[in-house]
Amino acid sequence: MSLYHLYKRLGTIIIIMILITTPQLVNSQTEAPLKVGIAGITHSHVHQLLRRPEQGDIKIVGIAESNRDLAKRYADRYGYSMDIVFSTVEEMIAATHPEAVTAFGSIYDHLGVVEACAPKGIHVMVEKPLAVSIAHVKKMEGLAKKHKIHLLTNYETTWYSSNHKAYEMVENNAIGELRKIVVHDGHEGPEEIGVNPEFLEWLTDPIKNGGGAVIDFGCYGANLVTWLMKGERPISVLAMTQTIKPEKYPKVDDEATIILKFPKSQAIIQASWNWPFSRKDMEIYGKTGFILSDNATNIRYRLDSKETVKSEKLEKRIAPYNDPFSFLSAVIRQKITLPPYALSSLENNVVVVEILEMAKESAKTGKAVQFKK
Structure with a gap:
């Protein structure tokens, strides 16, 4: 085989390999990050999310927090805009349309977060434990099953x-x-x-x-x-x-x-x-x-x-x-099944x-x- 034909054959192989692998590369690079809202920021575990390095898997689109002083303090610390801070979960959802909401308020507030999110098909992850009582948990479980959302609980x-x-x-x-x-x-x-x-x-x-x-x-x-x-x-x-x-x-x-x-x-x-x-x-x-x-x-x-x-x-x-947030994204994107x-x-x-x-x-x-x- 001549040197010319050898180079030609190698070139064809390389082109085929590029065509095979490119869709996978493009898909991994262009998949939109999961749009995440935060319901409450009083729980100190919220720092894990706010200081999380950019990984391309999630994007914080809104924060619901009635304590404006606390929201401003964290905005100065972590660099988010106060334009994405809203007084209620309902306002945050209406303005930012998150795919999932992470709850970092009181355990009693978890029920309200699920009541706001589930009917709109928005998935929820709460900090441990899931709820303050069996009465609350039954309502939350019923909403999650009725509206077919993931309702996850995060533990360290x-x-x-x-x-x-x-x-x-x-x-x-x-x-x-x-x-x-x-x-x-x-x-x-x-x-x-x-x-x-x-x-x-x-x-x-x-x-x-x-x-x-x-x-x-x-x-x-x-x-x-x-x-x-x-x-x-x-x-x-x-x-x-x-x-x-x-x-x-x-x-x-x-x-x-x-x-x-x-x-x-x-x-x-x-x-x-x-x-x-x-x-x-x-x-x-x-x-x-x-x-x-x-x-x-x-x-x-x-x-x-x-x-x-x-x-x-x-x-x-x-x-x-x-990591809870990579995990949340993977579950919602159906990359893993619990x-x-x-x-x-x-x-x-x-x-x-x-x-x-x-x-x-x-x-x-x-x-x-x-x-x-």
Whole structure:
């Protein structure tokens, strides 16, 4: 073959390769970002979204916040225009037409956000927990199903590599049948760690937040346990709450212990505003071994009596499984499908609210509350 014909053939191959790959490249580069609105900015977790580097997957189109001073303070800090700030969710929706809304106001306000968004086909992601009560959650669940929207709940621990590694090990029967799950969550206290006053105001309100530490951090354990138990509801819930620092938290509990009874296992959820430091860790015990998720990336385990304890430092999860907003976009764009009782799913978080409400009832009466079938 002559040099001329060789170059010609190579050129043809290159052109074919370009034609094959170009549509994929164009599609990935031209797909419009998900248009996201923000409902409330008093919750300090909103900073994760406002300071998020531009990744091309989402675009903040509007903010609903009645506190103009707070909105202006954050506008100066993060550089968004006050032109996209509206007094109500309804005004924000009408002006900006978001595809999804993320809620960063009080837990009590979550119902109102869903009532505003669902009939218009707008998907919603709320910060944990999903709702303040079973009454609210039933309305939210009904609206989401009727209008066929995604209603997701965001937890920091959803993005922990350690928790997903532990789940996989349980799934693969690495420690045998589950016997006990112990989850620790919390910090020194919201006032102690210096949360912003707008957040502290409703976080310590029994109506707006639904309770104190029992809600704020009890939800993490209920979420993880429901996931590990594949949605199985407990037989009963026994809880004890107390206020150790009434001078700081006179209206709500700051310490809570919740015990969930299952047919062949138990779960203990320890939620506190009295830990000596922040923690979000979990212990999982099976018939033959145990797994300890120490933090987002560190895990220890002992699979049987003959082994010693092994430790692993895991890599962070990759997109879209490492970030709530990439995840939200991927779910709405149908790039991923939520498995049953996934951590962010509606079905999981309905159970979470049921557990928390029963925990509050148990703490009030001093008796275990039987889970209604």
